[in-house]
Amino acid sequence: MFTTLLIEQLLNGLQLGVMLFLMAAGLTLIFGVMGLINLAHGSLYMIGAFACATVAAATGSFWIGLIASLAAAAGVGAIIEVAVIRRLYDRDHLDQVLATFALILILSEGARWLFGSFPLYLDIPPQLQGAVALPGGGQYQLYRLAIIGVGVAVAAGLYLLISRTRLGMRIRAGESDREMIGALGVDIGTLYTVVFALGAALAGLAGALVGALQSVQVGMGEPVLILAFVVIVIGGIGSIKGALVGAVIVGVVDTMGRFLLPSLLALTMPASQATTIGAALASMLIYVVMALILAFRPSGLFSAQS
Amino acid sequence: MNRILAASVFGLSLATSSLAYAEPVKIGVITTLSGGGAGLGIDMRDAFTLAMKQSGNKDMELVIEDDAQKPELAVQIAEKMIQGDKVDLMTGIIWSNLAMAVVPNTVAQDVIYLSPNAGPSALAGANCNPNYFNVAYQNDNFHEAMGQYANKDYKNAFILAPNYPAGKDALTGFKRYYKGALAGEIYTQVGQTDYAAEIAQIRASGADSVYFFLPGGMGIAFMKQYAQSGVGIPVTGPGFSFSQDVLPAIGDAAIGVKNSATWSKDLDNEANKTFVEAFKAEYKRLPSIYAAQSWDTANLILAALSKADVKDKDAFRAALKAADFKSVRGEFAFNNNNHPIQNVYIREVVKEDDGVLTNKIIATAFEHHKDAYAEKCGM
Missing domain, CATH: 3.40.50.2300 (Response regulator)
Known part of the structure; x- marks a missing residue:
């Protein structure tokens, strides 16, 4: 019984990690290439979820909703880049944080104005309903397995994009020397817009996928954004590989902590006390891990800048 | 000359009538209108303002602020409402952690607080307060x-x-x-x-x-x-x-x-039918339990105001405690700790x-x- 529970929790951790990777990959890409801290990344996640819920409700198909979420997030991302972000590249990080924080407020209230404050309904597509049997006798939700699959596919796709294509070459060049590739005649403005839209689309995809599991509502992006920042700090800012490893570490540590800590504490104290203290400790566990990793590797596990 | 006389008589009558009605009653509403918990606060606010509007009571001023479900923000707003706006009554908080941050300090400053939702146990027992009325439930x-x-x-x-x-x-x-x-x-x-x-x-x-x-x-x-x-x-x-x-x-x-x-849409009493119909007509959606409790809070305040002046704290507290209003939950009375006695x-x-x-x-x-x-x- 305990092994099946452990396997199920490991899969849960992996699924959370994969979802965080979709968020963190865009965030770290944007930081790596343009040196921009984008706090509004969580809002793009929210836009993806709202677009998916709205289109799925109108057409009856989750899949069309998923495509809409990619398009909407990428579209809004591109508009934001051209209208606002472009003016921020030469400013310092504090200005960027202020401006993108303003974007969070504008996008959240905009979404509230358009869709109202009550959560929207978005269900898992019929093909992915229900649970499947795991080897060893356990059961696992099919949709979560599908999310893990999507995450692995996106990770592989990003790897190929960055290592094998011309766009990827420019992204890598942009990461190592921004001025130089501009001087070599690459249209840096278009490159930035494309990278920003790509990151936004990944966030929108994450929002749509998770929206079907959770509730689609205003403000859903901010808690995920905080975790995504923990991920890129652990993984090393600007590194996609770091984002992947960091996301899996955060996902697994968070899930395992929530599950194991209260049971461990229950060995030494009364059950109700153990659950309260265990829950409190579990919620800070990922930050403890982050502090430990930073103590030994101050620039993260795979820093792109080193 | 006649005109001056008429004007001064008119002015005097205004002065005396303003003595009778004093200033409008100011009610501070702190609730959650943004973030993930906003649906609850919006139902609270909508039912409260609707009840006030339907009562036709003009001597009423609502100060409504969003706490974003953050205790520290709720504390700041409460201070501002008490010190700055000089509110007579306060209400609105949905979440117990916010209520714990705001209520003890509010009632200590002799401002009456009526809870439309949160009912933490810490405020129901030894720390109960004559200025704290819970119109919803104990948690x-x-x-x-x-x-x-x-x-x-x-x-x-x-x-x-x-x-x-x-x-x-x-x-x-x-x-x-x-x-x-x-x-x-x-x-x-x-x-x-x-x-x-x-x-x-x-x-x-x-x-x-x-x-x-x-x-x-x-x-x-x-x-x-x-x-x-x-x-x-x-x-x-x-x-x-x-x-x-x-x-x-x-x-x-x-x-x-x-x-x-303690409440449901199909609860069979006159007040509840009126409430559900009015809420549906105004907002085109069904009311939630938060809306029902908030509607009751508003009607309790209105009932007490018709009996006592809000500036006379003792009389007003007694009028609230009598709970002489038509609750959408049917029978409703306050226990010794100002928490409801009601059916579940x-x-x-x-x-x-x-x-x-x-x-x-x-x-x-x-x-x-x-x-x-x-x-x-x-x-």
């Missing part, structure tokens, strides 16, 4: 009813709630009446949206039922994930987990679930003919129920 109440009801069918329940004052009150309340064994007990984070780790533990625990208290978006996320997980053990919860604000987003997964509440019902989620998910009452768990902390209150 434990709904859960006590469900604990009682669970004895009928279940012997080994798994219980979970968020780690904040109302969550702890919830599980304490459930355990007070539930006699069976506990397969597990979990406190989750406030605002958590992924419950995979908890659902895995439920699956492994061998429980025969799950009782969960997760208001707002938390409950939507849990129910959707639970329905998909293939665990299949029956779930129950307090009315908050299956309230009208979250049912449309949970979807059909909620059908048939039993939950406890068991409801079931049903799909109506027009496809709308809502609750209907199937049993009465407690009649004239009092909370467990009242005897510790010195009032």
Whole structure:
């Protein structure tokens, strides 16, 4: 019984990690290439979820909703880049944080104005309903397995994009020397817009996928954004590989902590006390891990800048 | 000359009439209008303003502010309302952790606070206060009813709630009446949206039922994930987990679930019919339990105002305590600790003919129920 529970929790951790990777990959890409801290990344996640819920409700198909979420997030991302972000590249990080924080407020209230404050309904597509049997006798939700699959596919796709294509070459060049590739005649403005839209689309995809599991509502992006920042700090800012490893570490540590800590504490104290203290400790566990990793590797596990 | 005389007579009459009516009554409303918990606060605000509007009372000024579900922000707003706006009454807070941050300090400054939702146990017992009126419930109440009801069918329940004052009150309340064994007990984070780790533990625990208290978006996320997980053990919860604000987003997964509440749309009394019709007509949606409680709060204030001047604190407190208003919950009275004595019902989620998910009452768990902390209150 305990092994099946452990396997199920490991899969849960992996699924959370994969979802965080979709968020963190865009965030770290944007930081790596343009040196921009984008706090509004969580809002793009929210836009993806709202677009998916709205289109799925109108057409009856989750899949069309998923495509809409990619398009909407990428579209809004591109508009934001051209209208606002472009003016921020030469400013310092504090200005960027202020401006993108303003974007969070504008996008959240905009979404509230358009869709109202009550959560929207978005269900898992019929093909992915229900649970499947795991080897060893356990059961696992099919949709979560599908999310893990999507995450692995996106990770592989990003790897190929960055290592094998011309766009990827420019992204890598942009990461190592921004001025130089501009001087070599690459249209840096278009490159930035494309990278920003790509990151936004990944966030929108994450929002749509998770929206079907959770509730689609205003403000859903901010808690995920905080975790995504923990991920890129652990993984090393600007590194996609770091984002992947960091996301899996955060996902697994968070899930395992929530599950194991209260049971461990229950060995030494009364059950109700153990659950309260265990829950409190579990919620800070990922930050403890982050502090430990930073103590030994101050620039993260795979820093792109080193 | 005549004109001057007329003007001065008019002026005098104005002065005397303003003596009679004084200034408008100022009510400070602090509630959650943004973020994940906004649906609850908006229902609270909408019902409150609608009740005030329908009363036709013109000598009323509402100061409404958004606390964004953040305790520190709620404290600042409360200070501003008391010191700056000089409000006569305060109300509106949805969440118990915010109530704990705001209420003790507010009532200590001799401002009357009426709670339309949160009812933390810490304010119901030894720390009860003559300036604090809870028009909703004491936090434990709904859960006590469900604990009682669970004895009928279940012997080994798994219980979970968020780690904040109302969550702890919830599980304490459930355990007070539930006699069976506990397969597990979990406190989750406030605002958590992924419950995979908890659902895995439920699956492994061998429980025969799950009782969960997760208001707002938390409950939507849990129910959707639970329905998909293939665990299949029956779930129950307090009315908050299956309230009208979250049912449309949970979807059909909620059908048939039993939950406890002091109010339901189909509760058969005149005040409730008026309320449901008025709310539907004004806002084109069904009211939630938060709206019902807030409507009652507004009507309690209006009833007290018709009897006593709000500046005469003693008289006004006595008028509030008499609770001489038509509650949408039927019979309603205040206990010695200014918390309600009321019935608690068991409801079931049903799909109506027009496809709308809502609750209907199937049993009465407690009649004239009092909370467990009242005897510790010195009032």
